[in-house]
Amino acid sequence: MIIDKLRIYDVFVVSLLLFGCTTKLLDDAKDQPEGRELVLIYGFISPEEDEIKISVSRTRSIFDPSLNFDSSLIDDLVITDATVSIENETREVVQLPFDNNTKRYVVPTTQFTIEPGMAYVLRVSTQGKEFTANCTVPLEKVSKISTSLNVVVDILDRITIENLVVRFKDIIGENNFYVVGASFVQPIDGQRFVSDFDSERYVTDVNGDGIDILANGVVFNSEDGLLVTTQIAHVDKLIHDTFKAGFINREANEDDPFFRAVIPPSNIDGEGGYGVFAGFRLTERTEEIRP
């Protein structure tokens, strides 16, 4: 909930204004920890997807002075000449060719089906190295989603906020991990927006198996109702942790001296390989809702 966002370190900063000072010094920090060049592999497969897409790229050190942060950077990072294949439990293997448009290794699921509960093996060969990863696609997906609109007061920012409240039933069984999102269309002008769920995009059932799970996303101009498409992905823990790490690292507040970067997980085997190959199940629901 937005109303309970209270940043303790703000208090700390105010206190330091009374007692000390915090100044950043550029350039004189020595021995920068250069990042290694890794082969970065991401592949998230689902029975609900039309395609299997595998991203194979290289990483660079963030401190590399030759880095160009323009549109050419992605092209520079993408590895186009890898050999990528996926094998299922029945030893069927499919090769994924490189697609120049998406910069991914892609194959339609009509050629190679992704089944719930089935295990798959990813093999990537590039730069003279072999990388493998295993995953099992979650068996079940969220069956019922309910949504509503709400208005809350943000205590810190002293504003009112319109919320899309997404509620769904946790899948009973082991710990489950979900990624939540939604888009909405305003009836007045037909414009489409994507709702911001902030940290509540990544939710789990660790508070109790089978409970109702809530997530709040920000919407606006909802007085006359909205056409909302809600997406809930029941994901492998690796996907949840990877996205959450990315979210936390991106959210790193420059004024927070206590920020500790989160190391994203990896299930890529092979020296110099990093990334995640994992499965998910997707549930979508579109409906018109009113306050």
Place this chain on the structure above:
Amino acid sequence: MAIRTSGILFVLLLLFPLYSYAQESILDQKVTMVKNNMTVGEILTALEDKYGFTTGYSSTSIDASKKTSLHANNLTLNEVLRMLFPSKLYRFKVLGKKLLIYKRLERYTINGYISEKQSQEYISNVSVYILEQGEGTISNDYGFYSISLPEGKHKISFSFLGYKSITKEIDLTQDINLNINLEPITEYLDEVIINSDRESLKSEITQMSTQRITPGIIEDTPVLLGEKDAIKTLQLLPGVQGGNEGSAGFYVRGGSPDQNLIILDESIVYNSNHLFGIFSIFNGDAIKTVEIYKGGFPARYGGRLSSVVKIDTKNGNKEKLTGNINASLISFSFLLEGPLKKNKTSFVLSGRRTYLDLLIRPFIERNNDLGYNFSDINAKIHHVINNKNKLYWSMYFGEDKYLSKIRTNTENIDRSNQIIQWGNITSTFRWNHEFNNKLFSNTSLIFSNYRFRNESSATVSNRSSFFGSNSGIDDYGLKFDFNYYPNPSHTVKFGMLSTYHNFTPRAISIFNDGDVDITSTQKIQTFESGLYVEDNWEVTNKFSIYPGLRLSYFQHRSKAYIKPEVRFSAAYRIRPTLAIKASYAKMNQYIHRLSNSGFGLPTDLWISSTDKLRPQLSEQVALGLAKDFKDNMYEATVEAYYKKLDDIIEFKEGVSFSSVSDLSNLGGTVQTVDFTNGLAIGQGWAYGSEFLLRKKTGKLTGWLGYTLSWSQRQSPDLNQGRKFNDRFDRRHDISLVSSYKFDRPKKQNKTTTLSANWVFSSGLNFDIPNTLGISPNVDFPVESPFLSDLSVFNEEKNNFKGEAFHRLVLGVQFHKITKRKRKKTWGFSIYNAYARRNPFFYQVERTEEESERRVLARGFLFSVLPSFNYNLKF
């Protein structure tokens, strides 16, 4: 014929049991003899002649010249001898044709309390030393001592550095109660209890890995902004490392701050920091002694893995009303002590409050308010019921408070209030009781509380909301400690402690204009107990051991942990002032602090072991040398240690971040902690060596400390299961602390103290996201508005060793004693004298606003900070 060689007598006594049974008939022999007014020696000679045996005795135990008469008619020899030697201390034994007469030496006990002459403040650790026997003991925490000696004349020396030694000559014929008043040496008067004492001659005691600091040291060690800070002074000792710049948290031999057991007058203190760790809560004015154990823990301490810090406050002056006031740049403090009933009841009251919030208030817009302050109050009452019973009640209250009130339009309709408050309350009631002259007991009723409260409310466009969150812990404890002094070779301590812990990991209250109304409180109740026994045993003059056993017990719901903990220390004195020592200690910890930064933030949570969360465990071995030299002016210690930690916990990555910045996630964390997910459980290793050279007396005092250490961690949930260097793994740590006192020429009653300390330590380990790659989000179908095509991450935890930390602090104090015997002190200090920009944090930033190029940026906290303080003692 009398044989006067006691050595032969001793040998004969040893051999005697082998023969005595068969030869008892001599003593049963019937005797008939009449002798009038003859010496005992003559009567014995007559018996020898008549009954055909010889006697042996020591002339020191039998007065053969004493005249007496004997009228025996058909009595056994044993009965006759008893007529001659009626005291039961005399024993008769037969060895062949020899009759041995000897006197068993009676032992008597001298006991009492040792206190300071003017104030009647009890003094612990005073050396009580029997000169001719080379035996001794020390006074306990309450100034009590007891020593049992053979009857006879003894010279007993009571000594404590900073006080005039007292030597008493005693003819010991019965138990004696002897209370001693030690008079402070004039030059040390201001320090009450000075830097060291005879007990702490490192080569003489069995205990290792311990240091003691006193108000004198704390007063002369300049720290931040002129505050007297016991914990920051502790950080200057080898093996005790500070955290980040300004932090009052400390890391002992690779442990984390929550692994330090901090005891204030027998009560555990959970939060020892003010202002996010920049100051410690212990008001230097009220402290009597601070003692730290880094290893070789005595069995009477338990419940934490890495250190024990024992802080005792003053009892109060029983003679007259005294006190002091102190004003520094940021705070005002006072101490008042005196008798409520002379020589019977005394009190101490001290307080401290920061006042910068009051100073800035006039500059804040009307109707708004913003400020932060912290305050402390220490109070103590000591009452002497009689010589055998004494009562103590002590209390501490400390609080940090942040307040913000904002009105956003002219009508003050839209408004928000926020208050964040956290602090401790401790209260201890103690009863000292002397069962007899060898058995001393202390019974304590203990209460300790820590509370964090955070409340916000806002009204915007006539919609109101309220958010309240608090967490805390309440402890209720009962403790029994017994000290038993059977003879000078043994000091036995035993007892038990039971504590009921009532945790509130989180209680929330949320109200949002009628839409939301949530109240939820999470409670965990646990019971912790410990039984202990330990014996400080001087096996020989050169060799001593200190074995101990602690049986710890912890219960959460139906799950109970019973853990025996073995403690053992040994010392062998190679030379009179050189000892080699070794120790082993096993510790369990059932109460854990989940820290996101290690910085002592109030959002750090104390949680308990549960059925799913096992207690943390450590085992430590240490080996060292201790040397005293130059007439005990100097001491030097070298110690090496190896510590293994198991089942240690911390937040998982990501969870920790959330808990710092966003209390909503913190709530999730706590529920997650419940306590299975969200926590990483692992193991740790710490090893290294420490060196300390300390000058204890003279105008120049201080120490040089050096630590070489390693600290590593491993957990399946951190760093992808790989071993990594702990964030506070610092390879080298050097501290140089000095204080120089001198009289000012031609100015009577005026002295000056110059002080300086310099520290150097290897850098901390930081997580720096240093690898740029394509974001994983790109191919995922669930949309989000702020996703980037690129991501930056690091693949190794603590992947960057920060720059080294070093800092010089200089101080000068001008003391003046007025005609009315009041002492004024003006103190000036410069923190970080050469303006070293020590790293506080690192971040990856753009070189310029417009540029995309990234570099590592360093943030620092304090540059040169001059400060001033004024102290008046009356």
